[in-house]
Amino acid sequence: xxxxxxxxxxxxxxxxDGITVNLMWVPGTDQTYVTVFDEKENDYFxxxxxxxxxxxxxxxxxxxxxxFADVTAQEVEHGLGTE
Numbered sequence: 001x002x003x004x005x006x007x008x009x010x011x012x013x014x015x016x017d018g019i020t021v022n023l024m025w026v027p028g029t030d031q032t033y034v035t036v037f038d039e040k041e042n043d044y045f046x047x048x049x050x051x052x053x054x055x056x057x058x059x060x061x062x063x064x065x066x067x068f069a070d071v072t073a074q075e076v077e078h079g080l081g082t083e
Contacts, residue, residue, distance in 0.1 A: 018040040021034060033049055034065075
């Protein structure tokens with residue numbers, strides 16, 4: 001079906017002290033990514049997991065991978081990095 005987009009699926013979620021971390025998967029692909037939202041700081045970033053074997057590491061330690069973020073709060077604010 002043209003124009004039909006399958007929604008990304010949440011594989012895992014964890015919350016602690018106002019921070020929500022989600023491990024997401026794009027159906028039909030091997031692509032996973034991690035989203036992080038810090039409610040206290042109103043901060044958001046997203047990291048595409050480079051290889052499937054790193055998914056758990058990125059999910060458990062997203063701030064270690066923040067330098068590889070492909071979407072940040074500033075981009076979301078300005079409408080960049082979103083479809």
